[in-house]
Amino acid sequence: MVRLSTARSRLLAEIVTALILFGTGSAQRVYTSQSNRVASYEPEFLEPLKNVTVTEGREATFTCVVDHLGGYRVAWIKADTKAILAIHNRVITHNNRMNVIHSDHKTWELKIKDVKRNDSGEYMCQINTDPMKMQVGYLNVVIPPDIxxxxxxxxxxxxxxxxxxxxxxxxxxxxxxxxxxxxxxxxxxxxxxxxxxxxxxxxxxxxxxxxxxxxxxxxxxxxxxxxxxxxxxxxxxxxxxxxHPLIRIRDQLVGAPVGTNVTLECEVEASPKSINYWSKMQNNTGPQIVNSRKYINEELIINEYTLNMKLTIKTLEPEDFTAYKCTAKNSLGEVQGTITLYEIQLLRPSTTAQDPIVDTIGEEIDHITDNNIDIPRSHDRHRGGDHAPRQGIQSVTVPTPPSRPRNTHQVPYSPSENALDPDGTTSVYPSTLLLFITAISALMAKLWTST
Structure with missing residues (x-):
């Protein structure tokens, strides 16, 4: 007697079980023990079996809704392999990821847990009528991308x-x-x-x-x-x-006065990243500059390969006016740039000849007003031969002009735009002209009185 293999034995057992449970042809009609009568309606599907798309590793569910099932039975079959998965409430396949649920008298569900890509395909919900009734739904197992x-x-x-x-x-x-x-x-x-x-x-x-x-x-x-x-x-x-490193310098000559602060800048491009430093050149040699109260080194990153080197020198002294070198060095080479720092001389203020003139005019006015000289009206000269002022006519007294503030320091004189005539020639300031006219009027009044 030939011994059958385990797989073939299992398949044979599944077929025998299916034939016993599912039946064929004329043996489909079943009588109930309580009513002892035959079901009067043929079973029918109330809705189509829907296709299911699910991501690999999740659960897929097919739902089959049957009305008037009576004594007939529902089976689940994998269409491409013709494998019977379940009949009524019993799972036939040995795949423990599959399960059948009968939630009410009409609804039958096939659940597949932890779905795999090879679970994809057509699934049939079948009723053992004659001829058989069935519905087909497609399971599409998708897989998200992975690099x-x-x-x-x-x-x-x-x-x-x-x-x-x-x-x-x-x-x-x-x-x-x-x-x-x-x-x-x-x-x-x-x-x-x-x-x-x-x-x-x-x-x-x-x-x-x-x-x-x-x-x-x-x-x-x-x-x-x-x-x-x-x-x-x-x-x-x-x-x-x-x-290879590259250095760009916007200003190779930089000027500043003594006592101020100044910042020198170099733009560096290098890859791989470079070692950057500043040197102060004296007698063709230049020691590296480090951060201190006098010097501040800064690096501002612009992009993956570009940065801005900055050197700030505080409180400039005469010995600071020299050449400075910025250096960038990486494994591919070295490059240097030079910036020359020079001193800017500030202009010193100087006196002008205007002050003595104004002082003279001011002293003359002070002298006239101190003597209380009356200035007659211009029309008094034509009223009789009496040179003295007439009775009842009030004489005009020149008011004392405000004292001019003295400069605390010398400021160089530079004529403003208002001091130029339209033809470009220099004109007298209005205040100076007024003082000059007042002084002349006072002198003329004094001479008129004396005659």
């Missing part, structure tokens, strides 16, 4: 002017799409041979090829994988472009 690290590029370091190739591979179902972006939002610069330069914000495909990379191409690039099944995933790749 395969072993087939994906990591960080890259290349010299300026070389070619960079970045690869990104992802798995999932449906097959993921691959997109490339720069982390800082700038455009990706493509320089294909014998073609014009092309700048794009988004590049699609598993490979990103960049020819003749420049320092502006340096930075982080993102490989983004998506297939409309959340979440999308990304990987960050840093491209380092190495080059």
């Amino acid at each position: 395969e690290e072993k087939d994906t590029t990591g960080d890259v370091m290349v010299p300026e002017g070389s070619t960079v190739k970045l690869f990104c591979k992802a798995k999932g179902f449906p097959e993921p799409r691959i997109e490339w972006r720069r982390e800082n939002g700038k455009a990706i610069v493509l320089r294909p041979p014998n073609q014009p330069k092309n700048e794009v914000v988004l590049w699609e495909g598993p490979e990103l090829l960049m020819d003749k990379v420049a320092r502006d191409d340096m930075g982080a690039y993102l490989c983004i994988a998506s297939n409309d099944i959340p979440p999308a995933v990304s990987k960050r790749m840093v491209v380092q472009v190495h080059f």
Whole structure:
């Protein structure tokens, strides 16, 4: 007697059990023990079996709604393999992830826990009528994207002017799409041979090829994988472009007076990052400058490869006016820049010849007013031969002008715009002219009285 294998024995047992439970053809009608009568209606489906889409690892549920089932039975079958999964309330398959639930007299559910990709396919809800009635629903198991690290590029370091190739591979179902972006939002610069330069914000495909990379191409690039099944995933790749240091100086000559503060600046570009320092040049030698009360060193980072060196010198002294060097050094080389600091001479104030003139006029007015000289009206001269003022006519007395404040320090005289005539010649200040006219009027009145 030939011994059957375990798998074949199990399959045979499933078939025998299914035949016993499900029946065929003319043996479908079942009588109830209580009413002892035959069901009077054929079973029917009340709603279609819906397709189900679920992410791998979650639970999938098919719902089959049957009315007037009577003594007939409901079975669940995997259509592509013809495997009987369950009959009525009993699970036939040995897959412990599957379960059948009969929630009420009409609703039957097939639940599949922790679904796998190979669970995808058609599932049938079948009634053992003659002919058989059935519905088919499709299970679509989807897989979110996942980047395969072993087939994906990591960080890259290349010299300026070389070619960079970045690869990104992802798995999932449906097959993921691959997109490339720069982390800082700038455009990706493509320089294909014998073609014009092309700048794009988004590049699609598993490979990103960049020819003749420049320092502006340096930075982080993102490989983004998506297939409309959340979440999308990304990987960050840093491209380092190495080059010799470069120094830019905006002002090579800087002037400042003694006693003030001054700041010198150098802009440095370098990759890899450079060591930067300042030197004070004296007799063709220059010791390195360190932070102190006299000197302040600062570095302001602008981008991945650019920074601004600043040296602030406080309270300038004569010995500070010399040349200063900014130095940048990395593994590819060294570069220096020179800034010359010179002294600005401040102009010293000087006196002018205006003060003695004004003083003379002021003294003359003071002398006239101190003697209480009356200044007659201009029309008194024509009223009779009496040279003295007539009775009843009030004489005009020149008021004492306000004393002119003396300067506490000498200020150089420079005529203002108001002191120029339209033809460009210098005119007398109005206040000086008024004083001069007043003095002349007083002298004329004195002479008139004496005659």
